[in-house]
Amino acid sequence: MSGTWISTRAWLLMLPLLVVMTAVIGWPLIDTVRLSFTDAKLVGTEGVFVGLNNYAKVLGGSNFQRALLTTTWFAVVSVTAEMVIGVLAALLLNQQFRGRTALRALMILPWALPTVVNATLWRLIYNPEYGALNAALTQIGLIDSYRSWLGEPSSALTALIIADCWKNFPLVALIALAALQAVPRDITAASLVDGAGPINRFRYVIMPYLAGPLLVALVLRTIEAFKVFDLIWVMTRGGPANSTRTLSILVYQEAFSFQRAGSGASLALIVTLLVTVLAVAYAAMVRKAAGASS
Numbered sequence: 026m027s028g029t030w031i032s033t034r035a036w037l038l039m040l041p042l043l044v045v046m047t048a049v050i051g052w053p054l055i056d057t058v059r060l061s062f063t064d065a066k067l068v069g070t071e072g073v074f075v076g077l078n079n080y081a082k083v084l085g086g087s088n089f090q091r092a093l094l095t096t097t098w099f100a101v102v103s104v105t106a107e108m109v110i111g112v113l114a115a116l117l118l119n120q121q122f123r124g125r126t127a128l129r130a131l132m133i134l135p136w137a138l139p140t141v142v143n144a145t146l147w148r149l150i151y152n153p154e155y156g157a158l159n160a161a162l163t164q165i166g167l168i169d170s171y172r173s174w175l176g177e178p179s180s181a182l183t184a185l186i187i188a189d190c191w192k193n194f195p196l197v198a199l200i201a202l203a204a205l206q207a208v209p210r211d212i213t214a215a216s217l218v219d220g221a222g223p224i225n226r227f228r229y230v231i232m233p234y235l236a237g238p239l240l241v242a243l244v245l246r247t248i249e250a251f252k253v254f255d256l257i258w259v260m261t262r263g264g265p266a267n268s269t270r271t272l273s274i275l276v277y278q279e280a281f282s283f284q285r286a287g288s289g290a291s292l293a294l295i296v297t298l299l300v301t302v303l304a305v306a307y308a309a310m311v312r313k314a315a316g317a318s319s
Contacts, residue, residue: 057290057293057294058290058294060072060286060287060290061079061080061287061290061291061293061294062074062075062076062077062079062287062291063075063079063287064078064079064287064288065286065287066284066285066286066287067280067281067284067285067286067289068284072286072287075287079287079288079290079291079292080291080295082288083288083291083292083295084295088267088270088275089272089275089292089295091267091270092270092271092272092274092275093272095182095268095269095270095271096251096253096271096272096273097251098182099182099185099186099189099250099253099271100247100250100251100253102186103186103189103190103193103246103250104243104246104247104250106186106190106194107189107190107193107194107196107197107246108197108239108242108243108246110190110194110197110198111194111195111196111197111198111200111201111242112197112198112201112235112239114132114194114195114198114201115197115198115199115201115202115204115205116201116205116227118132118198118202119202119205119206129202132195132198132199133195133199134195135191135192135193135194135195136192136193136195136196136199138192140192140255140256140259141255141259143188143191143192143256144188144255144256144259144260145259147184147187147188147191147260148175148259148260151174151175151184151260153171153172153173153174153176154171156171156174158174159171159172159174175260175261175265176265177265178265178266178268181261181264181265181268181269182268182269184260185256185257185260185261185269188256188260189250189253189256192256193246193249196242196245196246197239197242197246200238200239200241200242201235201238201239201242203238204234204235204237204238204239205231205234205235207234208230208231208234212230213226213230213231237311240307240310240311241311243307244304244307244308244310244311247303247307248300248303248304248307251272251299251300251303252272252273252296252300253271253273254271254273254274254277257269257271257273257274258274258277262274263275263278272292272296272299273296275292276289276292276293276296279292280292280293
């Protein structure tokens, strides 16, 4: 059987999927691009062509710049904390001790919970009247009165980052734990015999096996953190005083709350472009790391 016929048959087999993907993804994307060049409202008018005015207003507006800074800070801090906590948890769960299997199973629970459920639980924990966090901090003397953690601009974003880390660090821990299982025990034993300390053993023996998987976890978590929506929407809806309004929240408000479909579409495309740039950069890093390891 010729290679040409095999290739043709492969394309014919994929044709139904390509048609579905074009209908589900391609047409909405094309329509979004069309809308981004108009002043269309969400309801009642198709709008007229305005060229690049929507993009100029979005990029030059203070709302976009503040939301970009908030999104970047949220992504950098949350992903960094998740990577550190995840690796430490994986190193702990890789040790031999009683109850290790049960602890591994319990660690998966935060990640397995739907994000909306996770956000609702943390909103109850942060509740200014009967929240568990206020009760605990008051009883141990760290605060003398209950605080509205989600109602104060100075603490709201930090509270969201903690909730996001609690949910997502198990993913990093599971990836790191799987990589730790591949570390040859004889190499670890030899490093102990040679007198290598914990830091040197982690840096020179364990880290080479963790680098590739952790880079994949970094890619996944950065992209997810950069386009976070549901966690923030359930807990703060971008408030207070827009202190937790990320790019995804801004897109939703622009398109649906303010019903400006044209500028909302342009903002959505800008966010999509930013996420695509991140994905491409990280993919290049993964290929480079894979080439170096081989």
